[in-house]
Amino acid sequence: MSDHRELARDMDLFHFEEHSPGMVFWHPQGLRLFHNVETFMRQVYQAHGFEEVRSPVALSRSLWERSGHWAKFRKGMFVVSDGAVDAEAKSVRSSDPGYALKPMSCPAHIAIYQSHKRSYREHPIRFMEFGMCHRNELSGALSGCMRLRQFVQDDAHIFCREADVQQEISRFLKMVQRVYVAFGYEQFSLQISLRPEQRLGSDALWDRAEALLIGAVEALGHSYQLAPNEGAFYGPKLEISLQDQLGRSWQCGTFQIDFNLPHLFELAFVNERGELERPVMLHQAVLGSLERWIGILLEHHRGILPIWAAPTQVAIASISDKASD
Numbered sequence: 252m253s254d255h256r257e258l259a260r261d262m263d264l265f266h267f268e269e270h271s272p273g274m275v276f277w278h279p280q281g282l283r284l285f286h287n288v289e290t291f292m293r294q295v296y297q298a299h300g301f302e303e304v305r306s307p308v309a310l311s312r313s314l315w316e317r318s319g320h321w322a323k324f325r326k327g328m329f330v331v332s333d334g335a336v337d338a339e340a341k342s343v344r345s346s347d348p349g350y351a352l353k354p355m356s357c358p359a360h361i362a363i364y365q366s367h368k369r370s371y372r373e374h375p376i377r378f379m380e381f382g383m384c385h386r387n388e389l390s391g392a393l394s395g396c397m398r399l400r401q402f403v404q405d406d407a408h409i410f411c412r413e414a415d416v417q418q419e420i421s422r423f424l425k426m427v428q429r430v431y432v433a434f435g436y437e438q439f440s441l442q443i444s445l446r447p448e449q450r451l452g453s454d455a456l457w458d459r460a461e462a463l464l465i466g467a468v469e470a471l472g473h474s475y476q477l478a479p480n481e482g483a484f485y486g487p488k489l490e491i492s493l494q495d496q497l498g499r500s501w502q503c504g505t506f507q508i509d510f511n512l513p514h515l516f517e518l519a520f521v522n523e524r525g526e527l528e529r530p531v532m533l534h535q536a537v538l539g540s541l542e543r544w545i546g547i548l549l550e551h552h553r554g555i556l557p558i559w560a561a562p563t564q565v566a567i568a569s570i571s572d573k574a575s576d
């Protein structure tokens with residue numbers, strides 16, 4: 252048996268229901284597995300200089316308009332009313348600004364960055380969140396844990412200077428190596444995804460971001476493949492794909508260089524000369540969706556998980572009742 256849905260049923264980990272398509276019902280054993288993965292990742296992130304944060308699931312439409320998500324990613328978001336219903340018309344007021352459930356945590360981490368004045372001394376600033384994200388995937392595209400509408404992502408953002416980017420990529424690749432090996436994966440490959448057709452910002456900014464990413468990966472001595480048109484709408488991506496025991500390749504880790512969101516949100520810190528300087532924003536996930544990661548992990552190990560992650564780690568059985576004590 253190697254389908255994660257069958258393994259989950261057999262191991263009593265989680266199930267799906269028709270009335271919540273693309274969302275997981277975690278059972279006690281499954282949630283223990285989920286927490287084991289989360290706790291391990293929390294330790295890894297802390298060891299690499301990240302501070303954990305938590306931000307709201309719903310953010311106002313105006314924020315998504317500013318970040319460009321409303322224009323570029325609107326179809327992928329669940330939009331909700333603020334609940335103000337006109338008693339007469341029994342309909343939502345047309346002035347209702349609306350909220351969207353976050354498909355990613357980037358603008359929320361920007362809000363934390365902007366909550367007070369920043370100094371060059373604090374940088375790089377590294378935030379991470381086990382962010383509950385929602386994406387309105389087509390119902391036909393949903394597939395167990397592999398494609399969901401609600402998932403938790405190890406969603407991290409680094410605010411730094413351009414000169415720090417190479418060191419941050421080096422740190423990211425060390426994290427990836429440590430984590431993938433711990434989960435029992437031996438092989439992974441790198442891909443650099445370049446500007447997509449639907450994108451923010453000038454070609455000059457994209458030229459700079461792509462050159463920076465390619466230069467850093469080459470300086471670290473890694474080989475990679477180039478994927479034109481597959482970058483995020485705000486920046487190019489370094490993507491990590493692991494190979495499972497069935498020979499399949501899964502893209503999980505991602506690292507993105509972004510000059511556009513810092514520009515749109517007018518991010519700034521005070522540098523050594525007392526001037527305002529704009530940081531670079533780096534987006535990173537090592538696992539991606541934790542639910543999908545667990546689905547891949549179950550299939551890779553056919554349910555026989557690394558002992559530290561397994562929900563039941565040890566079971567003691569006596570040879571007869573006489574020996575039970």
Ligand SMILES: [Zn+2]
Pocket residue numbers: 355356357407408534535
């Ligand atoms: Zn992000």
